[in-house]
Amino acid sequence: MPRAYSRPSTDIAEFQKLLKHSDRVLALCGAGLSAASGLPTFRGAGGLWRNHSATSLATPEAFKDDPALVWLFYAWRRHMALKAKPNAGHYALAELAKHNKNFMCLTQNVDGLSPRAGHSPDMLRMLHGNLFDVKCFDKQCGYIEPNNLRDPLCPALAPASEDYPADKTMPLLDPKQPTPKIKREDLPQCPDCKRSGKTSLLRPGVVWFGEALPDGMLEEVDVWVAKERAIDVMLVIGTAAAVYPAAGYADAARKRGARIAVINPDRSARAGLTSRDFHFEADAAEVLPKLFEGIIGKLEIPDQGK
Numbered sequence: 289m290p291r292a293y294s295r296p297s298t299d300i301a302e303f304q305k306l307l308k309h310s311d312r313v314l315a316l317c318g319a320g321l322s323a324a325s326g327l328p329t330f331r332g333a334g335g336l337w338r339n340h341s342a343t344s345l346a347t348p349e350a351f352k353d354d355p356a357l358v359w360l361f362y363a364w365r366r367h368m369a370l371k372a373k374p375n376a377g378h379y380a381l382a383e384l385a386k387h388n389k390n391f392m393c394l395t396q397n398v399d400g401l402s403p404r405a406g407h408s409p410d411m412l413r414m415l416h417g418n419l420f421d422v423k424c425f426d427k428q429c430g431y432i433e434p435n436n437l438r439d440p441l442c443p444a445l446a447p448a449s450e451d452y453p454a455d456k457t458m459p460l461l462d463p464k465q466p467t468p469k470i471k472r473e474d475l476p477q478c479p480d481c482k483r484s485g486k487t488s489l490l491r492p493g494v495v496w497f498g499e500a501l502p503d504g505m506l507e508e509v510d511v512w513v514a515k516e517r518a519i520d521v522m523l524v525i526g527t528a529a530a531v532y533p534a535a536g537y538a539d540a541a542r543k544r545g546a547r548i549a550v551i552n553p554d555r556s557a558r559a560g561l562t563s564r565d566f567h568f569e570a571d572a573a574e575v576l577p578k579l580f581e582g583i584i585g586k587l588e589i590p591d592q593g594k
C-alpha cells in the first residue's frame with residue numbers, strides 16, 4: 289500500500305501555541321537566515337563566486353593550492369558581512385534567547401550577524417567558526433586574532449573591499465576580468481611564526497570541509513541534546529541541511545521528542561516532515577518575528593544607523 293503523505297502544518301497560530309507551551313527549544317540556522325541582509329547563500333542562486341563554487345574554495349587544499357584566491361574570496365565575504373546589517377530574523381532569535389533560557393541556537397553562519405543582533409553568546413554556538421577570527425594556517429602554532437574587523441585586512445586584499453554601485457559589476461566578481469595577482473609574501477603572515485624564524489600564512493577562522501568543529505563544541509551540543517528532559521521544538525532555519533554534523537541535529541532532536549519547524553521558502557525543504565511538524569515557506573526575516581510573537585511580543589528593531 290502506498291504510504292499516505294502527511295503534510296506538515298503551515299498554521300502560524302498553531303505553532304505559536306506550541307512554542308508558548310515549550311521549554312527546551314533547539315535551532316539550527318543557515319545562510320538563508322542572512323539572505324534578507326543581502327548575503328548570498330551557498331547552494332542556491334548566487335552560489336558561484338567568479339567561476340568557483342563557494343564550497344570548492346572552502347578547503348585546506350584550496351588554500352594550499354592558491355591562498356591568494358581563497359583569501360580574496362574570504363576578504364570579500366568579510367567586507368560584505370561588515371556592510372550587512374542583522375535582519376528581523378536575527379533579532380527575533382536574539383529576543384527568544386532572552387525570554388527562554390532553555391533555547392539553544394546553533395548557527396552555521398560565520399557572518400557575525402547573530403552576535404551583532406545581541407544574541408547572547410551563552411546560548412549561541414557558531415558551529416562553523418567566524419569570518420572575523422584570523423588564525424595561523426599551521427595548526428601547531430595556534431596563533432589567533434579574535435574579532436579582527438580590519439577591512440581591508442591588508443593592502444593586497446583591497447580589491448575585495450571596493451564598493452560599486454548596484455548597476456555595475458565589481459571587477460573582482462567578473463570572471464572575465466583576471467584575478468588580481470597577489471604575491472604570497474603580501475598575504476597576511478603569522479607574527480608568531482615570523483618571530484621564530486618560520487613563515488606561515490594566516491587564514492580565516494572558519495571551519496573548512498574536512499576539518500573538525502571548534503574544540504569541545506560538538507560534545508557540548510551533544511550533552512545539551514541528551515539532557516534528561518525531551519526537546520519540545522526544533523527550528524530548522526534557512527539551511528539546506530546538507531553539511532554534517534549540523535544536518536544531523538534535526539534527526540537527533542526528533543529522537544528526543546521534538547516537533548520540527550522548517551523555515552525555508554524552498555518547498556523541497558519539507559522532505560521528511562510529517563503532520564506533527566511545520567513548514568513555513570517564507571523568508572526567515574519575515575516569518576520568525578511572527579512565529580515568536582507570543583513570547584517576545586512585537587519585535588522592535590533597534591536603529592542601526594545608515
Ligand code: APR
Pocket residue numbers: 317318319320321323324329330331332342343346396397416495525526527528529530531551552553554557570571572573
Ligand atoms: N529565508 C529562509 N531560508 C532561505 C532564504 C530566506 N530568505 N533564502 C534562501 N533560503 C534557504 C534556501 O532555500 C536553502 O535551503 O536557505 C538555504 C541555504 O542553503 P545553503 O546555501 O546550502 O546554506 P547552508 O545550509 O547554510 O550551508 C551549510 O555549507 O558551504 C558550507 O560551511 C558552509 O555553513 C555553510 C554550510
